[in-house]
Amino acid sequence: MACLWNILRKKNAMITDHEIGSILMDELPKLDTDRISTAEKVSVYQNIKRFADFTCRLIDQRNAFRVAGCFRLAERLFQEGSATTQNAIDSIFIYAVTTRAQALAGLRSLMPAHVRNEYYRQLNSSGI
Numbered sequence: 001m002a003c004l005w006n007i008l009r010k011k012n013a014m015i016t017d018h019e020i021g022s023i024l025m026d027e028l029p030k031l032d033t034d035r036i037s038t039a040e041k042v043s044v045y046q047n048i049k050r051f052a053d054f055t056c057r058l059i060d061q062r063n064a065f066r067v068a069g070c071f072r073l074a075e076r077l078f079q080e081g082s083a084t085t086q087n088a089i090d091s092i093f094i095y096a097v098t099t100r101a102q103a104l105a106g107l108r109s110l111m112p113a114h115v116r117n118e119y120y121r122q123l124n125s126s127g128i
Helices: 006-008 019-026 044-060 064-080 083-101 106-111 115-127
Strands: none
Touching: 006 115, 019 044, 019 064, 019 083, 044 064, 044 083, 064 083, 064 106, 064 115
16 A cells, blocks of 8 residues: 555655655654654654664564565665765664674565665675
């Protein structure tokens, strides 16, 4: 079932920084919604950090199905988001997930292309 924000958005329109909080709340109802904000004063980086923390909790619970959904959402936010959103996904989300996913090799197969490529780039640059 398509989420409301997907229906209302124009085809091929970029996701604005202000939409990130709403998208996260729509796509991840179990996400701690009192910590995600749609207010303009809350930065994309803060919302992506909360999204990363949520994904890491799912990794710790070994909930592969929901982790895969988070990876797909991160990929979509990266592909359709602003440069700020792309930077937040690369520097916050991927970094946080990299530290958790090393122990769970099977999770790498669930990662969409950009998430997986950035995961390997960060893993290789860390010297681990």
